[in-house]
Amino acid sequence: MNVDDPADDPDGPLRMTPGPTEIPSAVRERIASQPPNPDVEPEFFAFYRDLCGKLEPIYGGDDVVILGGEGILGLEAAIASLVAEGDRVLSLSNGVYGEGFAEFVESYGGEAVVCEAPPDEPLDREAMENHLSEGEFDVATMVHCETPTGTLNDLxxxxxxxxxxxxxxxxxxxxSLGGVPVPTEHIDVCLGASQKCFSAPPGLAVLSVSEAAWDRIEAVETRALYTDLEPWRDAADEEWFPYTHLASNLLALDSAIDLLREEGLESVYERHEAAARRCRERAREMGLELYADESMASPTVTALSVADADGIKERLWDEEDVLLATGIGEEADEILRVGHMGHNARIDRVERTMDALDRVLD
Ligand SMILES: Cc1ncc(COP(=O)(O)O)c(C=O)c1O
Incomplete structure (x- = not known):
């Protein structure tokens, strides 16, 4: 037990949300240290390049860029930088985030063709193939783990x-990044965020960009300024960032990635699988049902079908000091979500969460 970590105190609060996750003490300590000046100190640029280098294997080897801003910034920056007026984008969707891509596409002047599947079913590959045979597309968007429904798409x-x-x-x-292997081979822009499986504080969008994507980013006449990725291609080497970087958040992310590397990615992935398995075993023992078929369930989050998710969540926090999340959108009150991602993907934390849930449902 780490006595510095409130979540390891059996009477302390335990936040088992699907991000932001609890932050390990080493990461919290690092954010409290004096950061270098991110505008002028050469050491800062060297540190940034080193951090991107540590992240690249998790992203399959492409260039990594870290933006100061939460996950959505990365989603918008990708579309803003890749999509010009009139470009055609195929958006595969079976949930809130998949659908959301289409809004970014339209707002940057592109034409989004949405290939929509129900939220508890896999992405519609056949519909995608029909669209591809009928017309040309410049870009396609999709989501690996739809966090609101706890589903992992086979990509x-x-x-x-x-x-x-x-x-x-x-x-x-x-x-999913940092908790589940991501099939990076044919991904041109892969989007992550600091506060999910990396268990660093929220505030950084971490993304990778392939050579083909960089070439397109340079060619596209974008409407974007702040969200334009183009200046980031050479920023670290030229030692000039488009804006003052979030130095303290980057220090925290660096410590979080060191923890991940020390443990080894394979063992991190196994820890997520084990936590998810145990969570679902306990749910079954309590007579609870998963929102989608178990074959689709993500190792990072479990979505349970319940009545009055909001009421259960309130009682868990008030009576048990355990924080869970409800669903998002129309089904918000019918889904209760247990996040077992990053630092929280541990059997003891899952057991404490499910014990608490058992008492509340009793
Ligand atoms: C799948 C997915 N994409 C994007 C985001 C947006 O990230 P942020 O909340 O950091 O903006 C989230 C947040 O929960 C998410 O689950």
Missing amino acids: EGILATLADHDVLTVVDAVS
């Missing part, structure tokens, strides 16, 4: 088909 075949059609791919892997 490998979809990405390979899109690569065969020379369509650039943008994948929101915000709640």
